[in-house]
Amino acid sequence: MIELLKNRQIVLSLIILGGLIFMAIFANVLAPYAYTEKDLQNRLQPPSSDHLFGTDNLGRDILTMVMYGARASLFVGFAVVSVSLAIGVALGVLAGYYGGWLDEIIMRLTDSFLAFPSMFLALAITAFLGQGMKNMMLALIAVEWTVFARVARGSTLDVKTKGYVRAARWIGASNTYVIVKHVLPNIISPVLIMASLGIGNVILAAAGLSFLGLGVQPSTPEWGAMLNAGRTYFTTAPWLMFFPGLFIMMTVLAFNYFGDGLRDALDQKMKNLELEGRF
Amino acid sequence: MSDVLLKVSGVSVSIPTGQGNVHAVDDAAFSINKHEVFSLIGESGSGKSILGQAIMRLLPPNAVFSGKVELDGTEISALSEKEMQKIRGKTVASIAQNPYLAMNPGIRVGTQVAEPMRAHLGLSKEDAKARTRRALKYFDILPPEVREREYPFQYSGGMLQRAMVAMGTAADPELIIADEPTKGVDVLKRRNIAAIFQKVASEGCAFLLITHDVGFARAMSDRIAVNYCGQIIEIAGKDAFFKEPLHPYSKALLDAVPERGMHPIPGSSPSMIEVPEGCRFHPRCPHKTERCLADPPVVEMARRCVRCWLYA
Amino acid sequence: MLKAENLHCVYTSGLIKTVKKTAVCGVDLEIFPGETVAIVGESGCGKSTLAKMLVQQLAPTSGEVFFEGTKLTGMNWNNLGKFVGKIQLIPQNPDDVLDPRWTVERSVAEPFVVCGGLSREEISENVDALFAEVGLSAEHKPRYPHELSGGELQRVVIARALALKPELLVCDEATSMLDVSVQAFIVAVLKEIQTKRGLGLVFITHDLEAAKAVSDRVLVMYAGEIVEEGKDVFDRPLHPYTRALLDAVRYASLDVVLQEEDRALPDGFLGCPYFRLCRERTVACKEPQKLRDVSGRLVRCWKS
Numbered sequence: 001m002i003e004l005l006k007n008r009q010i011v012l013s014l015i016i017l018g019g020l021i022f023m024a025i026f027a028n029v030l031a032p033y034a035y036t037e038k039d040l041q042n043r044l045q046p047p048s049s050d051h052l053f054g055t056d057n058l059g060r061d062i063l064t065m066v067m068y069g070a071r072a073s074l075f076v077g078f079a080v081v082s083v084s085l086a087i088g089v090a091l092g093v094l095a096g097y098y099g100g101w102l103d104e105i106i107m108r109l110t111d112s113f114l115a116f117p118s119m120f121l122a123l124a125i126t127a128f129l130g131q132g133m134k135n136m137m138l139a140l141i142a143v144e145w146t147v148f149a150r151v152a153r154g155s156t157l158d159v160k161t162k163g164y165v166r167a168a169r170w171i172g173a174s175n176t177y178v179i180v181k182h183v184l185p186n187i188i189s190p191v192l193i194m195a196s197l198g199i200g201n202v203i204l205a206a207a208g209l210s211f212l213g214l215g216v217q218p219s220t221p222e223w224g225a226m227l228n229a230g231r232t233y234f235t236t237a238p239w240l241m242f243f244p245g246l247f248i249m250m251t252v253l254a255f256n257y258f259g260d261g262l263r264d265a266l267d268q269k270m271k272n273l274e275l276e277g278r279f
Numbered sequence: 280m281s282d283v284l285l286k287v288s289g290v291s292v293s294i295p296t297g298q299g300n301v302h303a304v305d306d307a308a309f310s311i312n313k314h315e316v317f318s319l320i321g322e323s324g325s326g327k328s329i330l331g332q333a334i335m336r337l338l339p340p341n342a343v344f345s346g347k348v349e350l351d352g353t354e355i356s357a358l359s360e361k362e363m364q365k366i367r368g369k370t371v372a373s374i375a376q377n378p379y380l381a382m383n384p385g386i387r388v389g390t391q392v393a394e395p396m397r398a399h400l401g402l403s404k405e406d407a408k409a410r411t412r413r414a415l416k417y418f419d420i421l422p423p424e425v426r427e428r429e430y431p432f433q434y435s436g437g438m439l440q441r442a443m444v445a446m447g448t449a450a451d452p453e454l455i456i457a458d459e460p461t462k463g464v465d466v467l468k469r470r471n472i473a474a475i476f477q478k479v480a481s482e483g484c485a486f487l488l489i490t491h492d493v494g495f496a497r498a499m500s501d502r503i504a505v506n507y508c509g510q511i512i513e514i515a516g517k518d519a520f521f522k523e524p525l526h527p528y529s530k531a532l533l534d535a536v537p538e539r540g541m542h543p544i545p546g547s548s549p550s551m552i553e554v555p556e557g558c559r560f561h562p563r564c565p566h567k568t569e570r571c572l573a574d575p576p577v578v579e580m581a582r583r584c585v586r587c588w589l590y591a
Numbered sequence: 592m593l594k595a596e597n598l599h600c601v602y603t604s605g606l607i608k609t610v611k612k613t614a615v616c617g618v619d620l621e622i623f624p625g626e627t628v629a630i631v632g633e634s635g636c637g638k639s640t641l642a643k644m645l646v647q648q649l650a651p652t653s654g655e656v657f658f659e660g661t662k663l664t665g666m667n668w669n670n671l672g673k674f675v676g677k678i679q680l681i682p683q684n685p686d687d688v689l690d691p692r693w694t695v696e697r698s699v700a701e702p703f704v705v706c707g708g709l710s711r712e713e714i715s716e717n718v719d720a721l722f723a724e725v726g727l728s729a730e731h732k733p734r735y736p737h738e739l740s741g742g743e744l745q746r747v748v749i750a751r752a753l754a755l756k757p758e759l760l761v762c763d764e765a766t767s768m769l770d771v772s773v774q775a776f777i778v779a780v781l782k783e784i785q786t787k788r789g790l791g792l793v794f795i796t797h798d799l800e801a802a803k804a805v806s807d808r809v810l811v812m813y814a815g816e817i818v819e820e821g822k823d824v825f826d827r828p829l830h831p832y833t834r835a836l837l838d839a840v841r842y843a844s845l846d847v848v849l850q851e852e853d854r855a856l857p858d859g860f861l862g863c864p865y866f867r868l869c870r871e872r873t874v875a876c877k878e879p880q881k882l883r884d885v886s887g888r889l890v891r892c893w894k895s
Binding site for chain 3 (some may be wrong): 322323371405418419437441442463464465466467469471473474475477478491492493494495497498499531532535536537538540541542543544547548
């Protein structure tokens with residue numbers, strides 16, 4: 001674990017993510033205003049010392065909104081990825097480990113989900129289920145779990161051929177024992193890498209859906225919804241879109257960096273092992 | 280002109296790793312004469328491969344090298360990378376362990392064999408082609424006109440091994456360095472590799488064989504050097520060595536081979552990071568005394584030398 | 592103790608055009624308690640497939656395996672459970688059998704944990720005893736597989752295999768990836784365990800010298816068949832293939848480069864599988880060869 005902190009990419013992204021999470025958790029303490037506080041006198045103010053990020057068309061403080069928005073975005077990101085991970089890994093491991101018709105069914109199911117472009121599928125599902133945060137999350141889960149199922153199945157197929165799995169069977173271990181004790185711990189690193197990359201994707205997709213008005217209500221503080229709300233004032237008050245956009249970019253980049261760094265670090269670990277093997 | 284082809288003197292290599300410095304090669308000194316087959320034997324992890332890489336100047340970038348390597352009177356350890364490239368493959372060639380990894384799967388075998396000729400001997404396309412055919416024929420890759428147009432996957436394992444040797448010897452090198460040529464292959468393939476190498480050696484090419492396979496070294500070489508924990512502890516002519524090894528480790532090593540009853544060497548190989556003080560074999564040595572805690576001298580004798588206090 | 596009758600194994604591959612490859616063809620063998628049998632042959636001769644069939648990791652296409660009179664082949668997994676542990680396989684690559692994320696101590700303890708019925712203290716006592724038996728010290732216990740050398744790993748694997756008190760160990764090229772001195776050490780460990788526990792040992796190798804140093808009896812395999820079997824095979828080899836193997840291990844007549852790719856036999860050829868490579872072949876070799884008893888030795892060559 002400490003070795004991970006030697007990777008500059010990981011450290012940088014961890015600092016950014018830490019800051020964002022801190023901001024989201026303590027939004028009610030840190031925010032200079034309440035996010036419901038409307039100040040119609042000061043509508044569409046440019047950034048100033050009173051309002052660091054300016055105000056929106058209802059006179060709400062953008063900094064406050066962005067802080068509360070981090071809550072929504074990060075919550076959606078983590079929640080969607082955790083649920084997708086659970087579903088995807090469970091199905092993927094079952095498919096990979098048992099193979100045969102079970103594998104066929106699960107994999108054809110993921111294929112049918114993957115056959116559509118992910119954004120299109122999410123759009124279709126939200127359009128079908130109706131607008132709202134819960135429905136948006138369901139739609140994103142429907143898109144996201146396939147990634148984990150694929151990765152988990154692939155890694156399981158690899159682990160399954162390993163001698164320690166066969167050896168465990170030959171001392172009389174049950175399938176459940178083998179899956180829990182040997183397969184899961186050995187497929188966890190690729191899955192975690194996919195998860196950290198996935199959070200970024202989900203946040204982006206959630207913002208996209210909200211921007212299109214399919215996610216959260218435009219009045220709630222959410223970065224995508226804020227973009228949508230600020231759209232009409234883009235020429236006169238660009239800060240309405242600039243700050244939420246900046247934060248979406250930063251968050252997504254940080255998660256992607258983190259995932260990349262994690263992959264590099266884990267690969268590097270493998271490489272070091274190989275190198276040591278030479279002596 | 281002297282008979283010495285390769286002269287290695289005072290070569291040390293250490294490689295920094297997360298756990299500390301690996302002292303892979305310590306004060307290696309030996310020379311290989313022209314037309315001589317010289318084997319460097321030792322256990323895996325004793326740093327013998329690193330020594331081979333040091334001679335070819337193909338060490339990992341973070342390795343720290345000191346010492347002198349002379350080839351045909353030129354100090355190659357002081358050459359620039361560009362000059363070195365001209366020597367690799369021409370005067371010194373190396374033969375890889377695994378033919379499936381060493382040959383490019385997407386290029387015809389004939390083209391690959393011809394490449395060193397064109398690069399190092401400056402042959403025209405036609406000359407190189409004719410020469411390639413001769414080389415393939417020499418190594419029983421028949422018929423060469425057909426085989427040169429095939430890809431590596433169309434070859435059998437043994438044939439590919441021969442093609443790889445043909446590629447290594449294409450530019451008429453004076454010295455071939457083969458690192459563990461027999462690792463992980465069965466007795467019949469091992470014997471065949473020995474036969475191919477013998478064929479090349481009979482043409483007057485010198486060999487540096489880096490191997491853990493005592494039987495292979497015995498069958499092939501004129502002289503033998505034994506490597507233990509980064510140090511060369513004994514160099515002797517083959518017959519003298521197998522008749523009467525001097526260093527206690529050499530004795531133990533020979534007793535461990537199946538032909539002599541597989542007597543294990545007590546203890547385990549030392550770490551290359553914290554090497555034992557003094558003689559590196561002393562913790563496992565049956566003849567150890569107080570003086571073994573000091574660095575043993577290299578004792579020169581008639582046509583052989585040994586790094587041990589017993590002979591000082 | 593272990594008896595195999597007429598074992599066959601045919602691999603099929605290919606989707607459209609099925610290609611059948613016979614890996615093991617009609618092998619009979621018997622192993623007695625406390626005996627060391629070496630199975631010798633080049634890579635690809637089917638000796639690893641045979642090993643897997645003996646330990647029930649692979650179901651034979653036809654033929655049967657008996658363990659102390661009980662037929663193992665065709666038995667379902669639950670009934671097989673009783674025999675689990677009685678026959679253990681020591682594979683070529685020890686790092687493959689050990690979970691890279693487990694300490695070696697945990698790996699050795701795994702058989703006890705899986706079988707259950709032991710307290711934590713009893714398990715740890717047993718593990719300590721096993722570590723001592725294979726010559727590993729306590730400092731090795733908390734390490735991970737990648738921190739150990741090949742010889743140490745192989746000893747961990749042996750310790751683990753011994754956990755369930757096996758009566759037969761099948762070592763599939765267990766030492767061929769190791770250095771000579773380590774190889775000697777592992778063989779010494781195995782022999783010591785054998786004398787102490789009275790186990791049967793099947794030693795699969797390509798190295799005749801190693802086989803000679805270790806075994807009481809030798810089976811030579813070629814192309815899935817046993818071509819020679821007996822006690823003093825190395826002093827008096829009768830089959831031409833055994834002689835070729837012996838020449839190879841002694842590096843005799845290096846002036847000839849063998850053309851092993853010439854071995855392919857025409858389809859439907861029923862004669863001696865070694866026909867194309869044999870230097871002593873005659874027309875009579877095109878007839879199917881049977882294992883013949885020649886003064887206490889079984890040889891599959893009509894000339895002997």
